Amino acid sequence: MRTPDYYYVIVGGGMAGLQLALRISEDLFFKGKIIAIVEPEAKKVNDKTWCFWEENSGKWDHLVHKSWKNGKFISSEIEKDLELSPYSYKMLRSIDFYNYAKAKLETSKDIFFIQDEIERIDQVTRTAIGKEKEYTATHFFDSRPPTDYKESEKHNLIYQHFKGWYIQTEKEVFDPESFTMMDYRIKHKDSSSFTYVLPISAKEALVEFTFFTPYLTEESTYDNLLNRYLREILKIDSFEVIEEESGMIPMTDYPFHEKSSKKLTKIGTAGGWVKASSGYSFKNTEKKVDLILENIKSGLKPSEGLVSKKYRKYDSIFLNVLTNRNDLGESLFTKFYTKNSIQDIFRFLDEDTKLSEDIEIMLSIYHPEFIKAFFRTL
Known part of the structure; x- marks a missing residue:
């Protein structure tokens, strides 16, 4: 050869x-x-646009466009401030x-x-x-x-699909020190959908409307929901769209x-x-x-140990719930963000938690649909 x-x-x-x-x-x-x-x-x-959280400084800091120490989670009924320290959320x-x-x-x-x-x-x-x-x-x-x-009929598939507008406003409307992780005050029908806001300055922000759904949607749907959020929630009448971005990420x-x-x-x-x-x-x-x-x-196969079976199972159950009851998205994420500290949430999503901590988090978002999902994913 x-x-x-x-x-x-x-x-x-x-x-x-x-x-x-x-x-x-x-x-x-x-x-x-x-x-x-x-x-x-x-x-x-x-x-x-990629975002991530990490403790203190990191190897990509020289490329970070903006970072935040504070955030918000907003449902249709509650707003929770997220104090991230010692983490930062980076864009x-x-x-x-x-x-x-x-x-x-x-x-x-x-x-x-x-x-x-x-x-x-x-x-x-x-x-x-x-x-x-x-x-x-x-x-x-x-x-x-x-x-x-x-x-594949054997596996769960939720599409994270979104469209974002990088906008500039005439008036100062954003708090550049705090981003919005999820805002459910504008939703698309009975879906898991929300708005995500990354303020760069008092007059600039990336505003994205995001779906976690088993289906995709029309371009006009994103535009309508973004316009509604800007005008009805943020009360912005005049703005300019500087850039647009859209995408689809398979959550499976x-x-x-x-x-x-x-x-x-x-x-x-x-x-x-x-x-x-x-x-x-x-x-x-x-x-x-x-x-x-x-x-x-170490002489091992490069892909050795890249996947955690434990967290794959957790993800599979959660995706199965959203696949079968997509309308539960707001309720589940509201429990997730209001009943756990943001630090514990980050560690859980980073797959750095102990089994006892996993159980505590899972109990915080409990719904009978999780029991059904557990058996459906066996």
Whole structure:
């Protein structure tokens, strides 16, 4: 067998692929190993906003667009202030991350960017077949999600889909020191849907309307709900939309990780790195990448231990509840945020809690539907 073109091929130059490449470039263990990042797009626009929480300072602080120490959860009946300390909630614009990652990686003699679209990977011949060329490697890190997860009848699937407007107002209407995690005062019918507000200044904010539903919706629905929120809730009559962003994140218990092998590791959404019950992925990706490097240096399969069976089960039950009773979303999240400290919530979503703490949190959001969901997911 011929010598591979590259030691590693990273399929996809998005958040997961670039985080992985950055960590590899920082570790002397991998020096001299030639790596290709194959991505069909140039990544020259701000196509996403990533948010995450962490204690104190972090490795991405130089890229953070805005951070908050305070937040709010608002239901149709209650408003709760969230004092995050020692955590901060941080906002990062994708274009700033792309530009930083590409600039840093382009200084490496071991890493090469290739603009191409990989159509399939033949693990027998260790070849990634692109539209333009073929690429051989000893191992592939693949961020392309399989298509069959949408059709699987054995697994739960909730779509986190959203549209956001980055707006500027004439008057000072926002508190730039506090973001809104969820505001349920405007909802779409009997769905789990809410507004998410990230104020940049007193006159600027990213305002997103978000659904956690088993279905998608029309573009006009987002626009109508965003307009209603701005005019009815925030009482803003005059504003300018500077940027728009929209997206869909699969929240599912589909076993993406089972697609990994000795020669191929699924990463990002394709690896199940999106937290199934919340849709957050940025810090989760950082943790997964660190573990992949530890595994490689220890002689283990790169994907070893990337998935927690315990938390997968928790997520599966929660998703099953939302799939069968989507109207319960506001009630469940209201209990979640009002009966637990935000610090405990962050630790639970970070999968850092003990079983006794898990039980306490689960009891706080109890509904008979969870018992049904438990047996439906056996």
